[in-house]
Amino acid sequence: MPRVLITTDYLRPGDEVDDYLRAAGLETRHVPMVGRRDPEELVAALSGIDAALVANEPLTAGVLARAPRLRVVVRTGVGYDSIDIEAARRLGVGVSNLPGINANAVAEYTLGLLLGSARRLVHSATGVLAGGWPREDGHELRGATLGLVGFGAAARAVVPLARAFGMDVVCATGVPEGLRGDLGVRFVPFAELLAVSDYVSVHTALTDSTRGMFDAAAFARMKATAVLINTARGAVVDERALADAVRTGGIAGAALDVVTREPLPADSPLRGVEGITVYSHLAGQTAQARRAAGLAGAAELVAALEGRARFTVN
Numbered sequence: 001m002p003r004v005l006i007t008t009d010y011l012r013p014g015d016e017v018d019d020y021l022r023a024a025g026l027e028t029r030h031v032p033m034v035g036r037r038d039p040e041e042l043v044a045a046l047s048g049i050d051a052a053l054v055a056n057e058p059l060t061a062g063v064l065a066r067a068p069r070l071r072v073v074v075r076t077g078v079g080y081d082s083i084d085i086e087a088a089r090r091l092g093v094g095v096s097n098l099p100g101i102n103a104n105a106v107a108e109y110t111l112g113l114l115l116g117s118a119r120r121l122v123h124s125a126t127g128v129l130a131g132g133w134p135r136e137d138g139h140e141l142r143g144a145t146l147g148l149v150g151f152g153a154a155a156r157a158v159v160p161l162a163r164a165f166g167m168d169v170v171c172a173t174g175v176p177e178g179l180r181g182d183l184g185v186r187f188v189p190f191a192e193l194l195a196v197s198d199y200v201s202v203h204t205a206l207t208d209s210t211r212g213m214f215d216a217a218a219f220a221r222m223k224a225t226a227v228l229i230n231t232a233r234g235a236v237v238d239e240r241a242l243a244d245a246v247r248t249g250g251i252a253g254a255a256l257d258v259v260t261r262e263p264l265p266a267d268s269p270l271r272g273v274e275g276i277t278v279y280s281h282l283a284g285q286t287a288q289a290r291r292a293a294g295l296a297g298a299a300e301l302v303a304a305l306e307g308r309a310r311f312t313v314n
Contacts, residue, residue, distance in 0.1 A: 002026050002050040002305060003069075007033040007057050008076045008297075010290050017053075017294040024302045026051075035263055039063055046070060051305055053297050054083075056262075061087035072304040076297040077102065077284060078152075079233060080313055081206040089314045096300050096311040100153030101293045102284030106231055107157035109283040110201055111165070113255040114141060117199070117227045122277050142166030147197030149190070149213075150204030150232065151175045158201065159183045170196060173204075194221040199229060206233035214238060219245035226251045231283040234259040243269040246276050257283045 004021055009032040011017050021028050031045040033055045042057060043066045051072035059073060061084045073083060075097045088095050116122060119138035127134035146162045148155045151173035162169050163184060172190040173180070180187065190213075194200065200222065204210050214228065214237040222228075228251065230237055239260055245251050253275030259268065262281055270276050284293075303309055 003048055004028050004301065005045055005049040005052040005054075006030045007045070008053060008055045008294070009034055010285075011053070011076075011294050015294075016291075017298045020295065020298045021302070026302070026305075033057055043067070051301050053301055056082045059083040059088070064088055064091055064093060072096070072301055072309075074098075074297045074301045074304065076293045078154075079205060081233060081235075085314045093314075094304050094309055094312050095314045096304055096309050097313055098293055098296050098300065099311060101296055102286075102289040103153035103157045105286040105289040106154040106203075106283045107161055108286075109257065110154070110158050110229060110231055111161045113229045113231070113257070113279075114146070114162075114199055114201070116277075117229070117253060117255050118144075144168070144198040145170060145196055147172070147193040147200045148185070149173075149193065149200065149202045151180060151185075152203060152205075154231070155201075155203035156181075156183065158203070159185055191221060194218055195223075197226060198223065199227050201229040202232040202236055204232055204236060206235055210236050212236070212238045214242065216241040216244070219250050222251050224249055224251060228254040228256075230254070231257045234262070240269045243273045243276065246273050253277075255279070257281055 004026045006028060013030050018028050042063055046052065046067040048069060049067060050069050052070065053074050053076060055076060059082065064084060064087050070093050073088065073093060073095045078097055078099055078101065080095060080097045083095055085095055118141055120136060124134045142165060145168045148158060148169060148171040151171050159169055169184065170186045170188050170193050172188060172193040219241060242254055246253055255277050257279045258281055259270065259278060264270065264278055270278055300309060300311055
């Protein structure tokens with residue numbers, strides 16, 4: 001009987017995903033990932049495992065090489081930068097993700113961060129908690145320009161929400177022109193997007209070319225009143241450069257759902273910078289998105305074990 005490791009923390013023994021996998025003739029083992037995990041713990045968890053349904057586990061070449069039975073890995077999400085795709089390919093391990101599975105959740109959350117930043121909601125609430133009564137002006141989204149970096153499913157889902165608030169939307173993307181559709185978006189080079197946007201929202205995958213793309217030079221191109229929103233991957237942003245830009249008034253602030261190291265370490269340069277708010281990687285975490293991701297991930301895992309994966313990335 002093939003054995004499946006499940007590390008996604010919201011999946012539990014006896015839930016409908018577990019029932020689905022067991023009904024498919026698989027034996028399940030739950031070792032939920034909470035915070036960081038030592039590589040040796042992950043190696044031990046993968047011992048005797050044929051397939052894995054994973055969160056953001058660091059499946060490095062070294063870890064994969066010590067899991068000789070592993071044939072399939074399925075991410076219960078979209079990003080797969082935590083997995084060494086090339087090493088998996090060499091070792092004969094198929095890797096799948098779930099494109100677009102949480103797009104609506106991420107889009108709604110992005111609008112929440114936009115509103116929270118524009119109206120300074122966290123500042124107001126923490127001020128009241130501290131005994132104050134903050135009354136500074138906020139800003140309306142209507143008439144502001146939103147710059148989307150990337151044009152995948154989540155970014156596309158943001159567009160109608162932003163336009164409903166009366167925002168103009170521009171986008172910088174590598175998606176070919178013929179595949180963009182007509183959503184009322186103006187496509188511009190990255191440098192122009194930085195210069196014209198009041199809010200810049202990151203929706204690009206983490207690759208060698210996007211790692212650190214928001215560096216000191218990028219922040220220098222942005223408006224002093226601009227706000228950075230990141231619901232993609234933390235390493236797309238040079239965090240020290242961001243902290244310097246906000247601290248010196250180069251840009252107005254940032255709302256970050258993702259950071260380079262999660263949970264946020266005590267020595268992060270983002271800590272203590274007024275204008276930067278860090279959230280705990282919640283953009284895709286709704287009850288609806290979690291259920292959809294769990295069931296779709298289980299279905300993809302079973303299909304992959306049978307040689308008919310639909311969303312393989314390697």
